[in-house]
Amino acid sequence: MTKKARKTYILDTNVLLTDSNSLFGFEEHDLVIPLIVLEELDRHKDRQDEVGRNAREVVRKLADLTKVHKDFKAGIPLGKKLGTLRILALSDLCADEKTAIGLPSELETKKSGDNTIVHFCQNYLDMAKAAGETAFLVTRDTILRLKAQALGIPCEDYRKFNVATSVNSLYSGVKTIDVSSRDEAVVDDFHDNKNDYTLPEDLQQDLHPNQFVVIKDGQQSAVARFVSKNKPLRHLTPSPGKLQPRNKEQEFAADLLFDPSVKLVTLAGKAGVGKTLSAINAGLEQVLNTKRYRSLLICRPIMPLGKDVGFLPGDLNEKLEPWLAPIKDNLRFLIGNSMQEGGKKKQPRHDEQVLQSYFDEGIIEVQAMTFIRGRSIANAFVIIDEAQNTNLHEMKTILTRVGENTKIVLTGDLEQIDNTYVDSVSNGLSIVIERFKDQDIAGHVTFLRGERSLLATISSEIL
Missing domain, CATH: 3.40.50.1010 (5'-nuclease)
Structure with a gap:
């Protein structure tokens, strides 16, 4: 040598x-x-x-x-x-x-x-x-x-934490398989065998646990979740939440978010694709309705956009309000949406009272990520928003807080990083996406299509 x-x-x-x-x-x-x-x-x-x-x-x-x-x-x-x-x-x-x-x-x-x-x-x-x-x-x-x-x-550059050469080379959680040149009718066999169809062994190569596959055969297609080697493909489960998926990536995300066996879910994509809203929707459904988890905890790092505003007046809650406001906006939207009865929406003030009661009772917590250290979080649905602004040490601190019967969801836009000490391929979210892709308890989806509004989608693409 x-x-x-x-x-x-x-x-x-x-x-x-x-x-x-x-x-x-x-x-x-x-x-x-x-x-x-x-x-x-x-x-x-x-x-x-x-x-x-x-x-x-x-x-x-x-x-x-x-x-x-x-x-x-x-x-x-x-x-x-x-x-x-x-x-x-x-x-x-x-x-x-x-x-x-x-x-x-x-x-x-x-x-x-x-x-x-x-x-x-x-x-x-x-x-x-x-x-x-x-x-x-x-x-x-x-x-x-x-x-x-x-x-x-x-x-x-210092590349120790770089897990890919670029954002586009990161694991996406989805793979398209073209079977049009094969003798067997893969798509027909999948639909005919319901929950008992296993992909041919050569097609399982390079697939990861909980990866979604889009099988194409000419004009025919099928979507499923690959569970693990030599196990039947899993049909997607319809989302039981109030908010229904609008595209296939949101459908994939819902399949992971409502599966209790998947303890870690990572969702990446540009602004307006529905990452945070999908996660909060799944959390509310499983905390308030099915009672699978006792509480919903949502955290985000304190990273101001653009010029900082300096020291803020008021107590701790008032100081954190500007950073936590986007999360509360989503909660108000979803809780207000769930309060509709007979086509007539209840008054916004009533929705606000309901949301505040959930905060007061500790059923929903919205916190800055700074305060998660030292906690042991059991029986909870945890969402870490803007996770692309964390580094490896912070991400390890977060994931090691998880206790029994807790699911954790990490969301972020890998092209919108405000932390000067990480980049698109060395931040905590990217590292988790790559290093957990072979774990049976983890799943990932990269969102592609904007759903917030036509203006938001065009803006994210051309600006």
Whole structure:
């Protein structure tokens, strides 16, 4: 086996803030942390969110590594079969400022952490070239990578959490199978055998548990759910909820949402396709009518759209109201819809009173995701909305809160991410979609068709 050429990776701050274990994720290769990175870690360590937690964790790890090894320039061993870590200032790379390679005038005028790192990399690479060393800058910041590439600095994204090359290559939960060239009448056999038809073994290849199949034979077609290898296909169950599916993806989602054996459901798609509404509809039906679960818990991360509004007045509930309002809008719509009697809708005020009574009795809870840590949630239907704005650690925290007889649904638009520390293929929702696709207790559907309104659908496509 050919031994890998040893490399040196210069880490940007955002790598450490994304993954507190990144120091130990580069195998036998050596790491360099520019001194400015420590300054930026110090600036973030007091934040009361996942970024702050990662900053504090990295600081603790650095403190442990440097307890024995005090010479940061010589290289601190990171562990067995791992490389070394150096923490260097620009002054460690050149004798004085006069001999240092300078930044272009466009960057020199604006002193920033990114430009300081670019300046550091320019001089480190100059030193590394003389020593025959191969070095790369690793950063999650696209603009910083572009600056580096413009100046000839080799750079890479931090791809540890990337589960696909793009959104389009993620698992969709649906597969179309064309059987028109086969001798057997697959579609007819499926319809004739009701719940006792098993796909031919060669057609089962690459299918995942609870994946939906669209079988096409010329003008004929059939849809079903593939349960697992060598088991009969499952016919879709009509949705018992008040809100009926409008397209096949919503029908697929309902089949998963109302199946108690599927403990984890992930729903992805653009705005207006019905992800959240479908999930809340299923939750209300199974909590209020069939009593399968005791309560409905809906959470979403606190991520403002566009410019933040700063500190908000009032108590905790009043502060959270702007972020939780979209969820309550859906609840009002569904509960109001269910209150219709004899074609005559009851007064909106009565609907509001009914909804408030569910809140007061703890039957329905709407919370910011911040407050889910430490809870053990049993006998509940849980919805995590806007799950694309979570990272891996946050998603693990959420899923490990699930107790007995609890179903959890994750919804999100993978092309609408407001968290600067994740992207479309490294966020918590994408990771769960890919890593749970082979689990019998999980199912996924990617919604394709907008149903909110014609205007909303066109806007999501052309803007």
